[in-house]
Amino acid sequence: MSERAKIKDKKKESRALSRRRFLQTGTLGGGVASMAMLGGTASANETASVEWDGEVDVIVIGAGASGLPAAIAARDAGAEVLVVEHHFDVGGIAIMSGGNIAIGGGHRMQREIGQDDSPDKVYSRLTGPNDERFADAYLVRRYVDEQVETFDFLEANGVNFDRHGTEVNREGTTGVNSETQTRPHEWPVRVSVASHDRGRNGSGIVRPLELSARDKGVRFLLSHTVTDIHREEPYSGRVIGVKVEEVDRWFQGTYRTMNLRARKGVIICSGGHGHNVAFRTMFDPRLTEEYQWHGQHTAVANAVPSIAAMKVGAALGSVGNETIRGTGTAPSKGRWAVQDNYVRGHQTPESATFFRHRATGLDAAWDECILVKENGKRFWDETDSSDDFFANALIPTGVPGKLLGGGPVWAIFDQATVDRRGYGTGYPDVDRAGGYFFSGETLEELAAQIINNTYQLRHMPGDALRETVERFNSFVDSGTDEDFGRSALKYRIDTGPFYAAWSTPCLHDSYTGLRATPNCQVVDLTGNAIPGLYVAGESLGGIFEHGLGRCIVTGRIAGMECVAAG
Ligand SMILES: Cc1cc2nc3c(=O)[nH]c(=O)nc-3n(C[C@H](O)[C@H](O)[C@H](O)COP(=O)(O)OP(=O)(O)OC[C@H]3O[C@@H](n4cnc5c(N)ncnc54)[C@H](O)[C@@H]3O)c2cc1C
Structure with a gap:
């Protein structure tokens, strides 16, 4: 034939x-x-x-x-x-x-x-x-x-x-x-x-x-x-x-x-x-x-x-x-540590489509984290959910060749938040294998991990992340966020291990x-x-x-x- x-x-x-x-x-x-x-x-x-x-x-x-x-x-x-x-x-x-x-x-x-x-x-x-x-x-x-x-x-x-x-x-x-x-x-x-x-x-x-x-x-x-x-x-x-x-x-x-x-x-x-x-x-x-x-x-x-x-x-x-x-x-701002991170409708292993979602995600704690972009820098008041938040999230960070889109947004928090919130840091709560959740004993170690993610196009600089966290901690101490005017400044981020959870805005309509x-x-x-x-x-x-x-x-x-x- x-x-x-x-x-x-x-x-x-x-x-x-x-x-x-x-x-x-x-x-x-x-x-x-x-x-x-x-x-x-x-x-x-x-x-x-x-x-x-x-x-x-x-x-x-x-x-x-x-x-x-x-x-x-x-x-x-x-x-x-x-x-x-x-x-x-x-x-x-x-x-x-x-x-x-x-x-x-x-x-x-x-x-x-x-x-x-x-x-x-x-x-x-x-x-x-x-x-x-x-x-x-x-x-x-x-x-x-x-x-x-x-x-x-x-x-x-x-x-x-x-x-x-x-x-x-x-x-x-x-x-x-x-x-x-x-x-x-x-x-x-x-x-x-x-x-x-x-x-x-x-x-x-x-x-x-x-x-x-x-x-x-x-x-x-x-x-x-x-x-x-x-x-x-x-x-x-x-x-x-x-x-x-x-x-x-x-x-x-x-x-x-x-x-x-x-x-x-x-x-x-x-x-x-x-x-x-x-x-x-x-x-x-x-x-x-x-x-x-x-x-x-x-x-x-x-x-x-x-x-x-x-x-x-x-x-x-x-x-x-x-x-x-x-x-x-x-x-919308959504959940943490899972790719499809709309705020409601999350999945557990009992769900018929969990194999695609891979994780349940974490209920976000906006007043216990900082949000940084792929470059390790904050960009807005984390507790805000107005149009201004999203407009700033969508501003590019200077990744060579990328002139549109703000890139990934990561929620950075520490072990103290994990303990206070009772977060799970493994299966089925977070998607580590897919690259939507990372941890490190130090901030530098954490930053070095954040590369195994499709949308993180370059390494997050460890020194930039450390500087961002230290500056934020100084705002917690003084009670004034000099950069973005956030009023909820309850907790320093200083108790390792440290965590980064996917918190990139998710589209809804x-x-x-x-x-x-x-x-x-x-x-x-x-x-x-x-x-x-x-x-x-x-x-x-x-x-x-x-x-x-x-x-x-x-x-x-x-x-x-x-x-x-x-
Ligand atoms: C978590 C969540 C909460 C929400 N809560 C509310 C609420 O409380 N109130 C409210 O008013 N709205 C709510 N919405 C929005 C609402 O669910 C949607 O607007 C609505 O379901 C859209 O209906 P639809 O028929 O256009 O699309 P869908 O309901 O998504 O149906 C479209 C179907 O078409 C299928 N399909 C797509 N392409 C193809 C193809 N090429 N061939 C064959 N099949 C295809 C899809 O797989 C899907 O099953 C919510 C949405 C979500 C995700």
């Missing part, structure tokens, strides 16, 4: 394997498995260019906060639905979320507690002249008008809301900028809550929705990623399907691919783009590779489906939202995404809607609102409209 024939044979084999796995996954997933769904009845014209391995009415990309409602809404409208998910489990980053949903408009629970709300009130808050000024008012109008029905939809699909959560949040005790916030009960089965940090009430949204979707016959293709979107012509005609690739448990592609046809449409619900450095630096060039993305070991947010949509003509919407100071990608009509249908660069292509959640641009409310409501709209348009 010639080399060429061998390669062809290998490809056939891998396609057959993928096809078998697709069938297996669907069957194991508990949905309605049907050979008809794999019939491949594409027109002669289409099959000429794409060899289809399967066919459904609607393909939803991503099984998180927006994908699950999209799938259920499309299924409720009578469509055969397949959800393709990169991770081996359902839930997206939503499963790690606190579950506080910004949803209002006067829904059942608000009425019960006497809360005076209406779609118009929510609309005026989301379309004002301040930070929300770049919102697409047409899209926002549809979004607010669908909130009450979406609340009913969530309850009808098994989400069990916590009345107390709604009342508490009404008093404004949480930070999300909403007319109201409504929180479900946390999912009671601990092993299927991705994070063992308690209070991950997002699990109380996604697990009931997953159950409902499966009961209704939605099928899930897990551990597969969408890499391309097929359109009839490169920039015209309908979107007719997707190319998927099987991925391993480390999120890496296996080169086993399939083409899946979507008779009615494709809905992009693949989350934000914060883990794609090239994409996020289009909006803020400072967000270079050292900044990690919350939840990056639980779900992917690499914008591949959005880029695939852009390759067939899609535009971005409300890009101004992304660069508003203090929001945009929303950097995507505020722009694909441009869409009020029906969540993707719009192209000429302003025309692309037939058969829909978008929801953090993949969607146009609404200036953090989190779950935006994702769930737009997911449901996209699912309904995709089927209605046929």
